Amino acid sequence: MARSKEFEIDTVLGRAMAVFWRQGYEKTSMQDLVIAMGIHKRSMYDTFGDKHSLFIQALERYAAMAAGRMQERLEPLSSSREGIRLLFELMIHPAEEEPRGCLLVNTATELALDDPLAASRVEQSFARTEQLLELLVRQGQESGEIASSLPPAVLAACLHNALVGLRVMARLTADRDRLEQIAEATLVLLDK
Template sequence: MPRVKKFNEEETLNKAMCLFWRNGFHATSMQDLVNYLGINRASIYDTYGGKKELFDSAFAHYRTVNRKQLQAFLESQESVKEGFRRLFQQGISEAACDAERKGCFVINVTTELVPNDEEMLMVIQENKAFMTGVFEDFLKKGVNSGEISADKNIKNIASLLHTFLNGLKIISKTDSNEEELLASVDTVLTLLG
């Protein structure tokens, strides 16, 4: 008779995501996962296949949740310029409130794993393409409404805003001066005209 799982898979995935996000892949041992998740090693192997597979699932879960949140946030914004400002401001505020200073899970994974992991490089590149695509669509909304000049190179600006957001998340881990960071945001947003 098959064993019945005595844990909630989504809750376990969320917890694993938090542990990997805080510690990184290499610094998280299988024993750390057993202790933190409160499930035995056999259950982790049976359900996820192992540490790497659990990490991949947790990282995919993080990206899925963040993509949905980003799209919902931008869709709720009336003004494109103000929407980007709020997005960046939210990132700064989240970093300031994070006592663990975890930063962005995607950036952390990039710096830890990409130099030696071709598969993860492809995941990160796909994530960048998705993000810049969302930014480009949002910028087009501003062009269509007349808020942004039609002569702007929307594709390049979307890429720049993605790069800026990632840089802002890194700097926010060590710099808690929200006013100064917001001044940088306002400077970048002058590119929108």
């Protein structure tokens, strides 16, 4: 008779995600994952497949979590400009229990050239963020609160590029003042 799972899949996937986020894919061993997830190696393989499959699932969970957090925080805002500023603040001031930086950006810099599946997941998530920025820019330009000197898609791409760079910097430094200065300088692009 088959044994029933003695763990919550989403919980242990979240633990694996945290290990990959802190250490990266290459530096994370199967033993690291087994210990962090608190399950037997056999259960891990039976539930998630190999290390790469687990990583892709963790990456997808992270992307969904990040997108949900952005939407949740943007909904009560009435200003497109405030929404864009909030996205930058989320990169500078993550939740305290989270590792520094961004799992998607970390994956882009570590694996994108050699792992087409990981690269496609990162590209999909980046595209969603850029589309959100384009929507906010378009709404802000229509309401007159954001300069119309650049087309929405071009300004969104520029803002997204700055966000990605800020995510890299957030992993490298704990100097939040410097990160805020970078964000403020970037947000000048929105001025009329």
